[in-house]
Amino acid sequence: xxxxxxxxxxxxxxxxxxxxxxxxxxxxxxxxxxxxxxxxxxxxxxxxxxxxxxxxxxxxxxxxxxxxxxxxxxxxxxxxxxxxxxxxxxxxxxxxxxxxxxxxxxxxxxxxxxxxxxxxxxxxxxxxxxxxxxxxxxxxxxxxxxxxxxxxxxxxxxxxxxxxxxxxxxxxxxxxxxxxxxxxxxxxxxxxxxxxxxxxxxxxxxxxxxxxxxxxxxxxxxx
Numbered sequence: 001x002x003x004x005x006x007x008x009x010x011x012x013x014x015x016x017x018x019x020x021x022x023x024x025x026x027x028x029x030x031x032x033x034x035x036x037x038x039x040x041x042x043x044x045x046x047x048x049x050x051x052x053x054x055x056x057x058x059x060x061x062x063x064x065x066x067x068x069x070x071x072x073x074x075x076x077x078x079x080x081x082x083x084x085x086x087x088x089x090x091x092x093x094x095x096x097x098x099x100x101x102x103x104x105x106x107x108x109x110x111x112x113x114x115x116x117x118x119x120x121x122x123x124x125x126x127x128x129x130x131x132x133x134x135x136x137x138x139x140x141x142x143x144x145x146x147x148x149x150x151x152x153x154x155x156x157x158x159x160x161x162x163x164x165x166x167x168x169x170x171x172x173x174x175x176x177x178x179x180x181x182x183x184x185x186x187x188x189x190x191x192x193x194x195x196x197x198x199x200x201x202x203x204x205x206x207x208x209x210x211x212x213x214x215x216x217x218x219x220x221x222x223x
Contacts (some may be wrong), residue, residue, distance in 0.1 A: 073199070085216070123162055145181040159174055
């Protein structure tokens with residue numbers, strides 16, 4: 001092959017190599033925007049009732065019974081970051097009872113005997129197919145938007161994706177958008193920012209989580 005013919009080929013190879021390098025750099029950069037909330041080993045960064053929440057086989061497991069108070073409902077709380085606008089992704093197995101992922105949470109002091117109680121939006125998870133947005137932010141607000149589809153498998157891994165962008169909230173399960181909601185509440189119910197928590201609704205619930213991560217939108221998360 002003549003040297004004149006080799007020059008274009010060398011240039012093509014050079015540009016291809018640069019393109020691959022830039023693509024890899026972009027992928028790494030995009031991946032670095034995600035904040036992992038669970039390290040796969042222990043509950044570093046989380047607070048919850050040790051009678052309920054444990055790590056087994058690289059998963060957060062909610063199982064057992066409340067020990068810090070009589071009754072029901074206890075949360076595993078991650079106060080390491082406060083998120084405003086974000087994408088949250090997680091995988092879960094729902095076996096029994098009722099659970100959920102709460103976001104833009106605040107501490108909830110209605111009943112001080114309940115140590116692990118939060119107020120905020122919730123992507124509800126239940127065996128009966130309740131995949132709605134719930135909130136305990138005010139006395140008059142609870143189920144603020146019902147789901148339209150229920151593509152969730154019991155006793156198997158499912159994917160969850162929550163998008164909170166200003167007043168617009170949406171929940172996806174296994175790639176299907178189930179809930180869209182615009183929170184125009186002007187009576188103190190709208191939550192602009194807060195932390196993430198996992199719900200254990202009542203004794204008899206069994207839920208597992210893994211690969212919980214958050215990608216902040218419109219700026220970094222606060223601590």
